[in-house]
């Protein structure tokens with residue numbers, strides 16, 4: 007019999023992706039969300055987790071970058087996989103080493119386009135519009151020590167019309183995120199978990 011996969015979600019802000027994930031796995035037989043972590047005590051993602059009665063943990067930069075406190079908290083909840091859903095800080099090496107090949111991120115563009123440091127939220131969609139792109143989308147990928155790098159698990163695209171604004175592009179991209187992120191996490195986590 008396989009042990010349940012235990013996900014921790016990292017989110018810095020609104021947390022609409024975190025919510026889609028918590029909802030998707032709320033009745034799942036093999037996967038559960040056991041913790042939501044944030045670097046931002048005001049993140050609405052924390053409130054969303056509370057509504058799902060999922061424990062939360064807020065940390066500051068020193069705890070994250072210069073200690074093992076976050077890893078200790080993850081181990082305390084027996085977390086097996088990490089999901090970055092709108093999380094804005096680069097992961098420190100100790101965290102990546104503690105969860106090798108067990109960290110996934112979503113980026114709101116078709117990487118390698120419009121990725122890298124400073125490319126997040128509406129800035130990505132503004133850049134897509136300014137570049138005159140005719141399509142954009144999402145990239146779900148494993149995480150390593152660089153921003154928006156790592157093995158690509160899935161890309162999905164949508165059209166960008168001349169009449170689109172950065173906000174309307176964001177709405178299309180969000181819809182793709184909610185549709186594909188939970189089920190891609192499911193497939194990835196189930197294929198990378200070791201039976202016990």
Ligand code: GRF
Pocket residue numbers: 017018019020021022023024091092093112113114126127180183
């Ligand atoms: C999403 O577009 C995600 O792809 C990006 O940041 C946004 C976060 O939105 N990394 P939310 O916090 O999930 O609502």
